[in-house]
Every structure is written in structure tokens, then in C-alpha cells.
Amino acid sequence: MSPATLHSLAPAQPHIVIIGGGFTGACVAYHLARALPPDRARITVIEPRASLGQGLAYSTSDPVHRTNVPASRITMDCACSGQFADWLAASPEPLTGGADLHAGAIFAQRSLVGRYVAESFAPFVAAGRIRHLATKASAVTPVGARYRITLAEGPALLADQLVIATSHPPPAVPPELDGVKDAPQLVCDPSDAARISQVAKAGGNVLVIGSGLTSADVIASLDAKGFAGKITCLSRRGLRSRGHAFGFAPTAARFAEQPETTALGLLRRIRRAVRADADAGLPWQAVLDRVRIDGPAIWAALPLAERQKLVRKLRIWWDVHRFRIAPQIEAVLDRRIAEGSLTMLAARLDHAEARANNIHIGWRTRRREGGKPHHDSANFDAVIVTTGPAHGGILGASPVLRDLADAGLVRCDALKLGLDVANVAQAVGLGGKPSAGLYVAGPLARGHIGELMGIPEVTAHAEATAAMVLAAIGQKRDGRTGALDRQLDCSA
Numbered sequence: 001m002s003p004a005t006l007h008s009l010a011p012a013q014p015h016i017v018i019i020g021g022g023f024t025g026a027c028v029a030y031h032l033a034r035a036l037p038p039d040r041a042r043i044t045v046i047e048p049r050a051s052l053g054q055g056l057a058y059s060t061s062d063p064v065h066r067t068n069v070p071a072s073r074i075t076m077d078c079a080c081s082g083q084f085a086d087w088l089a090a091s092p093e094p095l096t097g098g099a100d101l102h103a104g105a106i107f108a109q110r111s112l113v114g115r116y117v118a119e120s121f122a123p124f125v126a127a128g129r130i131r132h133l134a135t136k137a138s139a140v141t142p143v144g145a146r147y148r149i150t151l152a153e154g155p156a157l158l159a160d161q162l163v164i165a166t167s168h169p170p171p172a173v174p175p176e177l178d179g180v181k182d183a184p185q186l187v188c189d190p191s192d193a194a195r196i197s198q199v200a201k202a203g204g205n206v207l208v209i210g211s212g213l214t215s216a217d218v219i220a221s222l223d224a225k226g227f228a229g230k231i232t233c234l235s236r237r238g239l240r241s242r243g244h245a246f247g248f249a250p251t252a253a254r255f256a257e258q259p260e261t262t263a264l265g266l267l268r269r270i271r272r273a274v275r276a277d278a279d280a281g282l283p284w285q286a287v288l289d290r291v292r293i294d295g296p297a298i299w300a301a302l303p304l305a306e307r308q309k310l311v312r313k314l315r316i317w318w319d320v321h322r323f324r325i326a327p328q329i330e331a332v333l334d335r336r337i338a339e340g341s342l343t344m345l346a347a348r349l350d351h352a353e354a355r356a357n358n359i360h361i362g363w364r365t366r367r368r369e370g371g372k373p374h375h376d377s378a379n380f381d382a383v384i385v386t387t388g389p390a391h392g393g394i395l396g397a398s399p400v401l402r403d404l405a406d407a408g409l410v411r412c413d414a415l416k417l418g419l420d421v422a423n424v425a426q427a428v429g430l431g432g433k434p435s436a437g438l439y440v441a442g443p444l445a446r447g448h449i450g451e452l453m454g455i456p457e458v459t460a461h462a463e464a465t466a467a468m469v470l471a472a473i474g475q476k477r478d479g480r481t482g483a484l485d486r487q488l489d490c491s492a
Contacts, residue, residue, distance in 0.1 A: 014041045014473045017149060017159035019137045019400060021047025022055020023455065024442030025165030026117050027076050027462035028469075033124040035470055044131045044157060046149070052125075052132055053117025056167045062193060063109045064224045065217050066326040067455075070244075071106040074113060074455050076120055078463060084108075087116045105246055107326040113455075140403045145437060161469050164410075164419070164427070165441040165462075168389035169397035174209065176349035177383070183354040187384040190218050196384075200225035204381030207361055211235035211344060213323050214386040220329045223336065229381070231342045234363060238346025239320045243330040244285065251277050251286040256297035263310040266298065288321050292451055299450025304414055307450075311415050323453070350375065352383075359383050394418060394444065409435040413447030421448045425465040437472065441465040 016032060018025045029045050029052070036043070045052060049059060067074060074084035085106060088095070093112055124130040139150035140162070149157040173181055173188055180186055187195045199206060200222045208215050211233050219231060233240070253273035260266040273287045291298065302310065310318075325333075336342035350362040362377035395405045395412060401419070404410040408430040413420040419440045420428040427438040441462055443453050451457055 013039070014160040015158060016041055016043050016161045016163070016469055016473075017147070017157055018043070018045045018163040018165055018441075019140075019149070020055075020165035020167065020442075021045045021049065021052040021132065022165070022167055022442075023053055023058060023113070023117060024055070024458050024462055025163070026053040026121060027459055028163055028165060028441050028466050029130050030076055030117075030120060030124070031463050031466035032469060033129045035466065036129075038127070038129060041473055042131070043129065044133060044159075046133050046135065046137050046151070046157075048134055048136050048152075050134060051114060051118045052121050052130075054111075054114035056191060058110050058114035058117070060110055060191065060193070062217075062221055062224075063111075064220045064329070064332075065110045066107045066328060067110055067113060068107075068213060068324060068326055069454065069456075071108055074116075075459060076117065078456075078460050084113065084116050087119070088112065091116075105244075107328060137400050140400050142407050142409065147437070159437075161437050161439070161472055163439045163441050163465060163469065164400070164404075164444065166398060166400070166444070168443060169394045171210075171214075171385055171387045171389060172393060173385055174349055174387065177352050177385070180352045180354040180359050180383075183359055185354075185357075185359050185380070185382050187382060190214050190384055190386045193221075196221050197225055199382045199384065200227040202381060203227060203229040205229055205358075205379065206231050207359075207378075207380040207383045208233045208386055209235070209349070209383065210386035210388060211238065211240050212319060212386065212388055213241055213325060214388065216241055216325045216329050216333060218384055218386055219336070219342065220332045223332050229341070231336065232345055232378070232380075233342065234345045234347055234349070236346065236348055237316055237366070238344050239316060240333065240344055241320050241323050241325045244324050244327060245283040248282050248286055251282060251290050253277070253287055253290050254294065255291055256294040259294075259298050259301035261301055261303065261306065263302065263306045263314060266302070266310070267314060284321070285324075292322060292454070292457075295451030295457070296449055307415060311417070322451075347376075350377075355379065357381070404429075404435075404438070409438055410440075415447045417447040418444035419447075421445045423468070424449070425461070425468050439465050439468060 018029055025045055025047065029043055032043050071085040071088055072082045075081055077083060088106060088108060093115060095108055121130065125132060133154065135154055136152040137149050138152050141148045147159045147162045149159060177186065187199065196218060206229060208218055208231060215233055251273065260269055270287060270291060274284045277286050333342060347363040347365045350364050353360040358379045358381050360377060360379050361383065362375065365374040395401050401410060410427050410429055411420050421440045422428050422434050425439045425441055425445060427435040427440050429435045442458050445461065446453065449461060
């Protein structure tokens with residue numbers, strides 16, 4: 001179909017297309033549908049999964065994969081905190097054993113979040129307010145002021161407003177493993193439940209590369225499936241995600257007021273606040289929770305050079321304190337470490353060699369004070385890569401983003417954390433020029449926002465993105481947009 005034909009078939013109603021129907025894309029569509037009268041615009045979500053709201057995080061069927069924050073903090077509407085907890089209370093869906101902990105804090109299996117989103121969507125989909133196309137977008141071409149979207153299945157679409165809400169790129173295989181990338185013992189996709197089950201059944205000696213949330217999920221899955229072997233978890237610093245604390249009062253510290261303009265100044269201020277809280281009987285989590293809330297203002301105050309220092313030197317420390325694991329998974333790690341079946345190793349990969357029935361891995365441990373790096377190696381029956389998304393290669397990982405980049409409409413942000421945006425969600429192309437009618441929603445915009453990985457922040461950003469789309473088509477926002485205005489004000 002030619003661009004001219006597409007133009008002639010385009011109706012008077014603006015067409016809003018969202019590519020990606022995980023939690024972020026679903027949340028954007030949800031707020032658009034609630035704000036728009038039925039005849040004001042069409043909303044289409046392109047998502048290959050059968051249900052909206054699952055994405056990579058919430059499509060897992062493994063019952064040991066739990067939310068990393070209590071259910072009371074999960075919502076699709078910033079004005080209605082605890083929406084997911086209320087849904088759980090009214091839902092017949094069963095919680096897995098041990099989900100209800102610590103004075104009512106619920107860490108539910110992650111699949112339930114996807115069901116909660118799908119049920120929230122159901123009335124809009126049933127009424128035709130939101131159209132879900134269960135396919136993939138294979139190409140995007142600008143056509144005048146619109147965007148032509150080619151689908152893997154079905155006719156092309158023409159969008160007046162286009163929202164990119166795709167998931168993280170897949171993990172990058174460390175270059176030291178290039179020589180064994182075809183070895184059957186190498187698992188590059190930690191979300192492949194069948195492969196993880198095979199590893200658990202085979203037992204033996206397993207190496208998990210990376211020590212963040214994905215690593216913890218993999219170890220918990222192996223444990224739940226009866227894995228009786230030994231696990232070595234290797235990362236450059238050997239740090240694991242910290243756990244939660246419960247029942248503490250909020251900190252008095254504030255970081256959005258006269259925010260620091262250097263990474264070192266911010267670090268010192270946080271440390272002072274943690275010490276002051278410790279004297280008052282509060283855990284460190286109180287200060288880190290406040291840093292998370294004040295994140296947009298903190299980030300906005302830091303010049304690019306200071307943001308680069310923070311990402312380069314402090315990001316790992318932020319990640320392990322900010323991205324906390326559910327208590328149930330923390331208990332698995334603690335138990336296996338205590339019994340000697342899990343070792344946390346601070347080291348760098350040195351080399352890898354595929355052998356008949358295993359992979360031989362060499363590594364260098366970190367240099368200790370006054371000492372030298374220590375070289376060691378071992379044979380592993382399976383090697384599982386959990387190094388996290390390869391954000392620096394995002395443009396090459398998606399044909400849609402590659403097309404938009406070739407057209408000069410998107411580019412990577414300066415920190416290589418995702419895509420460059422302006423004014424919260426407006427995509428930025430070559431030369432720093434904002435791309436009209438093109439938006440980036442969710443974690444891919446975190447280079448601009450600063451903290452944009454957890455559900456509370458993703459929800460606020462999705463609301464802000466919806467508000468920008470509504471403004472672009474001349475639709476007045478309703479009274480549910482207080483959180484949006486705060487997000488816009490903090491991140492400007």
C-alpha cells in the first residue's frame with residue numbers, strides 16, 4: 001500500500017499507536033483511554049503477547065519470580081496507591097506460599113501483575129476503545145507528519161502520534177564468551193524457563209555471570225526446581241542486591257531541596273543522611289527510598305559530566321541498594337551461601353573454552369590492598385548469562401529503532417542508558433532536534449529522568465507521556481493529572 005493510499009484512508013480521528021504492550025505501554029494506553037472521549041481518537045497497541053501488561057517481567061510463569069516491591073506500592077494510577085494490593089484482595093487468583101510477610105507486606109508472584117493489568121484493560125478493549133494487535137512492528141517509516149508502521153502480520157498502520165514503549169534489549173554476551181557462544185552448555189537468555197529447568201535437572205557445577213536481580217531470580221528458580229549442585233555467581237565486584245526493611249518511619253532527609261550539583265557532593269550528602277538516620281534508629285533503606293522519590297530533581301541538577309561520573313563510579317552501589325530482592329528470594333540466597341552451595345565471587349572473566357561436556361572458564365579476582373589479582377579457573381556444566389540489558393546497543397537490537405535512527409528521529413542518550421528524550425518523553429533525533437509526534441515511554445528514557453526502572457517511576461512516566469500525547473492532539477487533561485504535573489515539573 002502506497003503512502004498516498006494510506007493518507008487517503010486515514011480517518012479524521014487522530015491515531016495513537018503504542019509499540020510495546022508490557023507494563024509501560026499498557027499504562028500509557030490505559031491513561032489515554034480514560035482521558036479521551038470514545039470518538040476523540042483511536043488507540044492501538046502493538047504487542048505480540050496474547051495479553052497486554054505482561055512484557056518480559058510479568059510474562060514469567062515461574063511462581064518463585066516475585067515482585068521486588070510490596071504489592072501496596074504497585075499501581076497503574078499514581079493517584080490510587082495500592083491498586084494492585086486491592087486487586088489481590090478481591091481476586092480469586094491464589095498467592096504462592098510465603099507471599100504474605102512482614103506485617104502484611106505482600107510480595108506476589110510476578111505473573112499476577114500481568115493479570116491485574118489485563119483486567120484493568122478489559123473494559124476498554126471490550127468497548128473498542130483500545131485495539132490490541134498481537135503481532136510485531138517490523139519497520140517504521142516517516143510519512144509527512146505521520147509514521148507508517150509495517151507489521152509482521154496484517155496491513156500497515158498510519159500513526160499521527162507514535163509511542164515507543166518497547167522492553168529492554170537482551171543481555172549482551174560478554175566478549176570473553178565469544179568462543180563458546182554456540183556451546184550447548186551456555187544459556188544466554190535467563191528468561192528461557194525450559195533451559196533453566198534442564199540445568200536444574202542436570203545438576204553439577206553452574207556458573208551464573210552477574211549478581212543483580214536477574215541472577216537472584218535464576219538462582220531461586222534453580223533452587224525451587226531441586227538443583228542439588230553448586231552455583232558460583234561471578235560479577236566484577238561480587239555484590240548482590242540488598243533486601244528490604246519493614247516498619248520504619250520516613251527519613252527527615254530531603255534531596256530535592258537545593259540539590260547537589262556534583263556526584264561527590266551527592267554521595268557525601270547521602271552518607272551523612274544515612275549516619276543521621278542510624279543514630280535515630282532508622283535503617284539505610286529510609287534514605288535510599290527518599291533518594292528514589294527525589295530522583296528526578298537530583299538528576300536534573302547534575303551536569304552531564306557529573307552524571308557520567310555517577311554512572312561510572314556509583315551506579316553499581318546504587319543498583320544493589322535500590323533494586324532490592326523479595327525476602328523469599330533473599331532467604332534462598334542466604335541459605336545456599338550458608339550451606340556452601342552458592343559462592344559470590346568478585347572477579348573478571350579472563351577466557352572461556354568449550355570442552356566435550358562442559359565449558360572451561362578462567363577469571364581474575366579483584367586486586368586486594370597490597371596484593372595482586374589472582375587467576376583461577378574451573379569447569380562448569382552450565383554457564384548462565386544474567387548481565388542485564390545491553391542498553392548501549394539498543395538501536396541495533398530493534399528494527400523499529402534502527403529505522404527511526406536511520407531517519408534521524410531517535411538517537412542514544414549521552415550516557416548510553418537508552419534513548420535521548422526532552423521534556424520528559426519527547427524523542428530527540430540527530431542534531432538534538434525533538435521529533436514531532438514521537439515519544440519514548442518507560443525505562444528507555446531513564447538517561448533523561450535518572451530513576452526509571454521500578455513500577456512507581458514507570459507509572460508516573462507513563463502518565464506523563466500520556467499527558468504529552470493528549471496535549472499534542474488538543475485534548476485537555478482531566479483532574480487525575482497531579483502526578484503528571486509533578487513529574488513534568490521535576491524533570492524539566
